[in-house]
Amino acid sequence: MSESTLAEIYGWTLERHILEQQRTVEGATGEFTKLFQQLALAGKIIASRVNQAGLVDVLGVTGETNVQGEQVQKLDEFANQALIRVLEAGGQVCLMASEEVEDPIPIPTKFPRGKYVLMFDPLDGSSNIDVNISIGTIFSVHQRVTDSDAEPALSDCLQPGYKQVAAGYIIYGSSTMFVYTTGQSVHGFTLDPTVGEFFLSHPNIQMPKRGKIYSVNEGNAAKWSDDVRAWVDDFKISDEDRGRPYSGRYIGTLVADFHRTLLKGGIFGYPADNKNPNGKLRLLYEGAPMAMIAKAAGGDASTGTQKILDITPTELHQRVPLYIGSADDVAEVERVLG
Numbered sequence: 144m145s146e147s148t149l150a151e152i153y154g155w156t157l158e159r160h161i162l163e164q165q166r167t168v169e170g171a172t173g174e175f176t177k178l179f180q181q182l183a184l185a186g187k188i189i190a191s192r193v194n195q196a197g198l199v200d201v202l203g204v205t206g207e208t209n210v211q212g213e214q215v216q217k218l219d220e221f222a223n224q225a226l227i228r229v230l231e232a233g234g235q236v237c238l239m240a241s242e243e244v245e246d247p248i249p250i251p252t253k254f255p256r257g258k259y260v261l262m263f264d265p266l267d268g269s270s271n272i273d274v275n276i277s278i279g280t281i282f283s284v285h286q287r288v289t290d291s292d293a294e295p296a297l298s299d300c301l302q303p304g305y306k307q308v309a310a311g312y313i314i315y316g317s318s319t320m321f322v323y324t325t326g327q328s329v330h331g332f333t334l335d336p337t338v339g340e341f342f343l344s345h346p347n348i349q350m351p352k353r354g355k356i357y358s359v360n361e362g363n364a365a366k367w368s369d370d371v372r373a374w375v376d377d378f379k380i381s382d383e384d385r386g387r388p389y390s391g392r393y394i395g396t397l398v399a400d401f402h403r404t405l406l407k408g409g410i411f412g413y414p415a416d417n418k419n420p421n422g423k424l425r426l427l428y429e430g431a432p433m434a435m436i437a438k439a440a441g442g443d444a445s446t447g448t449q450k451i452l453d454i455t456p457t458e459l460h461q462r463v464p465l466y467i468g469s470a471d472d473v474a475e476v477e478r479v480l481g
């Protein structure tokens with residue numbers, strides 16, 4: 144990397160970037176900027192612990208089962224606690240919800256409450272923690288819809304994705320990155336661990352209109368509908384005019400599979416199947432935030448029959464079939480499944 148590029152990167156921390164963006168927002172109070180400072184701090188705390196995996200006692204399971212019926216990993220619990228402790232004390236949120244916690248998480252009365260509602264998947268890709276494969280944190284930000292002098296309620300969480308004011312993820316991979324959108328554009332920041340700051344390394348990320356990679360857990364094929372099987376089989380045929388065959392890539396961490404799809408294009412799918420009529424992924428912590436990012440980068444996200452961002456949730460831990468990626472690739476699966 145040339146010296147001038149380095150200087151450009153080091154000129155823009157995540158904080159400075161958000162401050163600059165907020166300058167043009169009418170009525171901005173600084174609360175949003177502070178919310179992101181807290182998110183970045185939680186991300187750095189989790190990253191530092193992830194990077195010590197194998198050295199300190201963070202690998203393995205706690206022995207508990209979470210609300211999703213899945214085994215809780217020690218890192219799931221650590222990340223969940225780190226996010227709750229940092230964000231509840233920050234003063235910008237009035238309510239939180241986590242993939243790991245059954246009910247909405249209130250803010251203790253000793254802390255001030257802000258206008259934002261934060262929902263997160265504290266540690267995405269739990270099955271990959273022990274084998275040194277990328278994992279992540281996903282977050283979604285809404286404004287509360289209940290009166291500011293009333294108690295925040297479940298209805299503050301059950302808002303459709305198009306109402307998100309921001310969404311993002313932190314990927315703990317070969318480097319740690321913070322990727323976010325407020326709806327217009329998507330920006331990526333890389334953590335320099337020696338400085339302890341995220342620097343703008345990927346400004347204005349655009350997803351290619353069509354890709355050459357499909358990403359799906361084919362171990363589930365026997366449970367899929369014929370339409371889903373036909374959609375996947377179609378990637379493997381030899382047809383130069385239609386850009387076939389596609390390459391197959393599946394990490395099993397949504398954050399990592401999505402991050403690749405965001406940068407390189409293509410499509411990630413977690414279909415419904417005959418055992419799981421709504422697929423596996425969760426609308427509020429996985430589907431909706433990633434859909435907002437995809438859309439802002441020129442991509443799209445769908446259940447196959449409905450846009451993810453249009454779904455009004457009825458339950459906190461609601462699951463949803465998810466097809467997300469390049470706009471043309473998502474349009475194609477909508478044609479097959481629609």
Ligand code: AHG
Pocket residue numbers: 213242264266267268269270360395396397398400423
């Ligand atoms: P989480 O670790 O937060 O429970 O999420 C796991 C999710 C997601 O990251 C990934 O895309 C998917 O589960 C993988 O599921 P399969 O192992 O069924 O393919």
Ligand code: MN
Pocket residue numbers: 264266267268397429
């Ligand atoms: Mn997850």
Ligand code: MN
Pocket residue numbers: 219242264265266267268269
């Ligand atoms: Mn998780």
